[in-house]
Amino acid sequence: MLQRVNDLIDRQLSDWGTARDNYAALGRVRLRGFELNERSEVVLQFNPERKRSSGARVDAASLAARKCFLCGENQPAEQEKIEWEGRYKIQVNPYPIFPSHLTISAIEHTPQEVGRRIDDMLDLARELSDFVLFYNGPRCGASAPDHMHFQAGNKGFMPLCDEVMDESLWTMEQRLLDSKEGFLGFTGQLGRNLFFIKASERVVASLLYARLQLAMLMASDNTAEEPMQNILCWYEDGNYCVVVFPRAKHRPDCYGEGEGQFLISPASVDMGGVWAVPVEKDYETITVEQVQAIYDELCLDNAGMARIIELLIQQK
Ligand SMILES: [Zn+2]
Numbered sequence: 001m002l003q004r005v006n007d008l009i010d011r012q013l014s015d016w017g018t019a020r021d022n023y024a025a026l027g028r029v030r031l032r033g034f035e036l037n038e039r040s041e042v043v044l045q046f047n048p049e050r051k052r053s054s055g056a057r058v059d060a061a062s063l064a065a066r067k068c069f070l071c072g073e074n075q076p077a078e079q080e081k082i083e084w085e086g087r088y089k090i091q092v093n094p095y096p097i098f099p100s101h102l103t104i105s106a107i108e109h110t111p112q113e114v115g116r117r118i119d120d121m122l123d124l125a126r127e128l129s130d131f132v133l134f135y136n137g138p139r140c141g142a143s144a145p146d147h148m149h150f151q152a153g154n155k156g157f158m159p160l161c162d163e164v165m166d167e168s169l170w171t172m173e174q175r176l177l178d179s180k181e182g183f184l185g186f187t188g189q190l191g192r193n194l195f196f197i198k199a200s201e202r203v204v205a206s207l208l209y210a211r212l213q214l215a216m217l218m219a220s221d222n223t224a225e226e227p228m229q230n231i232l233c234w235y236e237d238g239n240y241c242v243v244v245f246p247r248a249k250h251r252p253d254c255y256g257e258g259e260g261q262f263l264i265s266p267a268s269v270d271m272g273g274v275w276a277v278p279v280e281k282d283y284e285t286i287t288v289e290q291v292q293a294i295y296d297e298l299c300l301d302n303a304g305m306a307r308i309i310e311l312l313i314q315q316k
Pocket residue numbers: 068069070071108109110146147
């Protein structure tokens with residue numbers, strides 16, 4: 001599977017003009033790095049092509065009025081796919097943030113909701129072992145909240161995926177559920193509140209995620225929808241690794257194109273430490289304090305984390 005996907009990327013970058021041009025442009029983007037704190041880095045990427053994503057209108061009326069770009073009948077003839085398990089199609093994302101950037105969407109047009117699909121995400125992460133998979137909740141940065149999809153980008157790109165592997169973060173106090181096969185822990189030490197699952201068995205990773213999901217739902221004011229979240233998931237050294245960022249908010253108050261505003265709509269990749277910034281002024285002027293303030297505004301605060309943690313401890 002991995003070889004077939006890498007071949008697909010090579011083929012699309014040579015045969016499909018849109019993809020070829022946009023990946024070539026990505027090779028020329030400017031980057032600016034920050035130290036968020038002593039443990040964590042953020043990289044800004046000036047990427048004008050991402051305006052269609054950061055600026056995407058995702059309200060119900062706008063969605064109803066547009067043709068879904070993940071449905072096969074609306075995709076360009078050049079855009080190839082590889083089917084996975086007869087339920088998903090793997091494709092090259094023509095508007096990349098990563099040097100290798102995939103979209104993995106459900107074959108059918110069905111709403112964005114992770115639920116039991118976490119198992120698909122874990123299986124895909126293991127098969128696509130050069131990649132980190134990610135999931136944006138329908139109100140947490142997904143530009144097609146009406147069509148279920150994951151994305152994937154090459155490993156080694158988002159700083160957080162390395163930072164979270166630091167064993168010194170995962171003392172007994174930070175581990176909520178722990179067994180020989182894996183643990184679920186939490187930390188705020190990387191500049192944003194997150195949960196982390198590391199498990200050698202897929203069934204254990206899946207169960208820990210299900211328990212976290214239930215606690216997040218029980219702690220939420222809105223139990224009609226899945227908890228607001230971004231997820232990163234990858235497979236490394238025999239372990240399934242899952243980072244869950246519970247979200248408090250979709251877009252920051254400073255969202256916009258006016259004076260003092262930023263056209264920034266953070267999703268999984270931004271949570272992972274790479275901010276694709278489509279407006280040059282924003283790219284040049286945003287400060288590390290403003291980046292931290294946006295994380296603080298969008299991620300669940302300590303009181304919200306404490307409610308979830310309490311519910312998880314009760315499940316022990
Ligand atoms: Zn669709």
